[in-house]
Amino acid sequence: MKRTERVGAIIKTLTDTPNKLYPLQYFCDAFDVAKSSISEDINIADTAVRFTGTGYIETISGAKGGVRFSPDITPEQLLVLQEEFCSRIKDSSRILGGGFLYTSDIMFDTHLMNRLATVFAKKFKEKEADYVATVETKGISLASMVARQLNLPLIIIRREAKVSEGSTVSINYFSGSYDRVQKMSISKRAVVPGSKAIIIDDFMRGGGSTKGISDILSEFEVTVVGTGIAIASMLPEKKKIDDYTAIVFLGDVDEEQKTIEVIPNYQIF
């Protein structure tokens, strides 16, 4: 097999499973070549991947070492992505009244979500989280992509305790968006007490729902080490949680003028 093909096959394998560590020996066996050749291949693979601006290949030394692909995004690509996301949101036909916007088509555009996920995968990579957590339903596609890119298990918090979840812990919390008390429930089997989680959600207004996720996780002594929100509203300025990263900010939704104000968050990194 030629080097060009080997490098291609290495890239395909590593990028299929982001942040999964492969021992160098894995590729030596797959291609039946020496470690020195594989090391060179990996350097070339890294250059190729970096050229696309979508990630890099890291070599971790030591007995438990190996090689892995980490997704990345350049500042220029981030801005392009944010502007595309803003312009999708700005479409005035999304206005549902009562300040609500229809965004399901965006949040279930999986190629777009996969790109947004990279922003959070980059932002939270060093947090050493054990899980990605979200509450059903609209953020699940995004959270799935983040979990995949960080090679972490996903925890879905349910609105209702389901028989297929086994024994569950539930809490009630106040949602400002819906102006009522809502419920959240999490399977006891889903979480190891004392672990660390990243929260991912599609939308935040007052932060009640995100605070709810944080509260229910704290029932298991799980520490929240990062919170990523696709769209955060500018108002109210004071949220129920302080520390979160939004990709874009939603301003005024004017039902009469049919305008939607939305701007990129320029301070993600």
Next chain:
Amino acid sequence: MKRTERVGAIIKTLTDTPNKLYPLQYFCDAFDVAKSSISEDINIADTAVRFTGTGYIETISGAKGGVRFSPDITPEQLLVLQEEFCSRIKDSSRILGGGFLYTSDIMFDTHLMNRLATVFAKKFKEKEADYVATVETKGISLASMVARQLNLPLIIIRREAKVSEGSTVSINYFSGSYDRVQKMSISKRAVVPGSKAIIIDDFMRGGGSTKGISDILSEFEVTVVGTGIAIASMLPEKKKIDDYTAIVFLGDVDEEQKTIEVIPNYQIF
């Protein structure tokens, strides 16, 4: 830039967005080289990707032509995947009583779901579907991965009509698993009437829920052109829908003996 690096960058770009068609010119511009060179690069990229058994690169000729990556799985890899999936399910600690199994940790293992998704992406590739559809919640991660691999929008059918969905169509259906009437709701904005959909779900017992998805889609004159189920129970043998593809079949769950019978579907392709 060297050929080896260029081939790597092409692979990364194509495999990031499966089944998305790129004009050859896209890569000519990206690397500032002639079409003849890019054509050769793509042949090498195809060989490299095929070596991993995880897909192939197709060139579509004509004015609307271009190049795209299609995910694939070899018969040997499929069997390995099915056996891994079976052995994860067989763990006796999953037994919840009443014939229910705890499977959320599996259905939210996004690397595993991404591999299972390839089975359905391969199976349904030629169906020319317009959407991938699922009902919340447990199949969403799998359905997201299928939608991403087929480059199709995802439709999530909700259990409850939400204000953020705008105007919705709802149906009631009988779920054998839960032995009660359940509700499903779909946003009118989510679907173009007269289109085609693939249904993806995590589990099927009697097929009531899948039949429900099909029924609610038929309210929009949407034709179901394929149904993929991660785990289908062997009993009842007669389901409410006839045409579906399961990855594995679940047999007897013996609460006393603490055994779970589960076998691969050997007739997927």
